[in-house]
Amino acid sequence: MSELKVLIVGAGLGGLSLAQGLRARGMSVAVFERDASPWVRPQGYRLHLDADALNAAREILPADLHAVFEATAQYTEPFTTILRTDLSVAKRLPTLDEHGEGVWPHDDGPAAHANVDRATLRQILLTGLDGIVHYGKKLDRYESTPEGVTAHFADGSTAHGDVLVGADGIRSAVRAQRAPHCDTVDAGITAIYGRIPMATAEPLVPAEALTDIFTVATDERKVFLGLGSVRFPSSPAEAAARFAPNMSLRDQDDYVVCIVGGRHEYFPDDEGRLRTCSGAELRRTAAETLQRWPSAASDIVRSGDPSAFFLVEMYTSVPTALDAPTNVTLLGDAVHAMTPTLGRGANVAMRDGTLLARALGEVSAGRATLGEALTVYERDMLAYGFAVVREAAQTGVRRMAQNPLPE
Numbered sequence: 001m002s003e004l005k006v007l008i009v010g011a012g013l014g015g016l017s018l019a020q021g022l023r024a025r026g027m028s029v030a031v032f033e034r035d036a037s038p039w040v041r042p043q044g045y046r047l048h049l050d051a052d053a054l055n056a057a058r059e060i061l062p063a064d065l066h067a068v069f070e071a072t073a074q075y076t077e078p079f080t081t082i083l084r085t086d087l088s089v090a091k092r093l094p095t096l097d098e099h100g101e102g103v104w105p106h107d108d109g110p111a112a113h114a115n116v117d118r119a120t121l122r123q124i125l126l127t128g129l130d131g132i133v134h135y136g137k138k139l140d141r142y143e144s145t146p147e148g149v150t151a152h153f154a155d156g157s158t159a160h161g162d163v164l165v166g167a168d169g170i171r172s173a174v175r176a177q178r179a180p181h182c183d184t185v186d187a188g189i190t191a192i193y194g195r196i197p198m199a200t201a202e203p204l205v206p207a208e209a210l211t212d213i214f215t216v217a218t219d220e221r222k223v224f225l226g227l228g229s230v231r232f233p234s235s236p237a238e239a240a241a242r243f244a245p246n247m248s249l250r251d252q253d254d255y256v257v258c259i260v261g262g263r264h265e266y267f268p269d270d271e272g273r274l275r276t277c278s279g280a281e282l283r284r285t286a287a288e289t290l291q292r293w294p295s296a297a298s299d300i301v302r303s304g305d306p307s308a309f310f311l312v313e314m315y316t317s318v319p320t321a322l323d324a325p326t327n328v329t330l331l332g333d334a335v336h337a338m339t340p341t342l343g344r345g346a347n348v349a350m351r352d353g354t355l356l357a358r359a360l361g362e363v364s365a366g367r368a369t370l371g372e373a374l375t376v377y378e379r380d381m382l383a384y385g386f387a388v389v390r391e392a393a394q395t396g397v398r399r400m401a402q403n404p405l406p407e
């Protein structure tokens, strides 16, 4: 098969990594995204990247975009710092203690860790995909035959290709058809996520929150406050102007994220009240959840930009096997969603996208059949993906009283 046409459902970090990897190989690809544009809903701020995403970025991005990526990534000290509730440092855990195996080996020496801005990373991954990413295309269902796959969208339109990839996140419509037995379950945790301008945060947060991957304080209820910085070595606009002048990149200032979370019972949510709260109300709820702590913790939360706070309901996939693939496969949160305790979900999604691009490249070059390529991809992806899901759940049970994974 030489003219392989790939349909990707979902323009998240995983789907876009695959699209970039296929574009780099000159292959035919179309991405279908349900949202009306990349900016219609909050998708988070800081992302921790490890060797998975750093290797992926190096492999899939053209040199100018990779230079922008590097210029906007804050390489951190390889520690997660554990704080007491008065925000004094209890210990700094070397990251290799927590994730060693399962991380894609780094080609150039020891594993590195970076904090990046999610919106900036998304814009980098979207660059060069004009005419490839189609917005306002919500997949309803697909039909798979030996001749190919037809995607049916909510607006009544269809698209036909040789292979369809479900990169459509934790509520994946593709998974519902391809692997209906593949479950996601409530992790038992509510969290509120916010963002504080760096100039406001700097005098309030411990120094480690500005240098380490992540900093977290937990009380006896396992209610937690997490802090992580994004300090751009070059601002996004400067980096784009210097390395990729034709690229349009929204500018941003440095910031610190805060996340306050714990078991549902600590976030009273009569009839889903939190889902309808404004950012300012969520900020107040987050600060009140820390009211038993010395005031420094809630002072940090209260200093956040009120419009930036949003609710995070944590779910996890349950590791399972998939039936043998034909011409439909999955990547990222669509198959191995995890709680964010390790900061690894996007890393693994980008790794999936990169490895699937390699596999489909083999098909396009006539060195493998589609069935062979997808079988190897799914075997490897399920092994490392679900290993990280299990590790994230174990850490979640220990750190925040997450529900254990069902047997």
Ligand SMILES: Cc1cc2nc3c(=O)[nH]c(=O)nc-3n(C[C@H](O)[C@H](O)[C@H](O)COP(=O)(O)OP(=O)(O)OC[C@H]3O[C@@H](n4cnc5c(N)ncnc54)[C@H](O)[C@@H]3O)c2cc1C
Pocket: 009, 010, 011, 012, 013, 014, 015, 032, 033, 034, 035, 044, 046, 047, 048, 049, 137, 138, 139, 140, 167, 168, 169, 170, 171, 172, 173, 193, 312, 331, 332, 333, 334, 338, 340, 342, 343, 344, 345, 346, 347, 348, 349
């Ligand atoms: C609070 C929090 C912090 C996190 N921090 C980190 C971190 O530091 N590091 C890290 O690696 N990971 C982190 N993660 C996890 C990470 O956000 C996800 O694992 C990652 O975004 C998954 O990427 P994806 O492309 O698989 O899915 P998504 O990013 O969910 O993208 C899926 C896309 O598919 C679209 N879509 C959905 N349904 C349809 C449909 N029917 N038709 C068409 N399109 C559809 C969606 O609109 C979306 O754009 C964090 C998660 C949370 C909640």
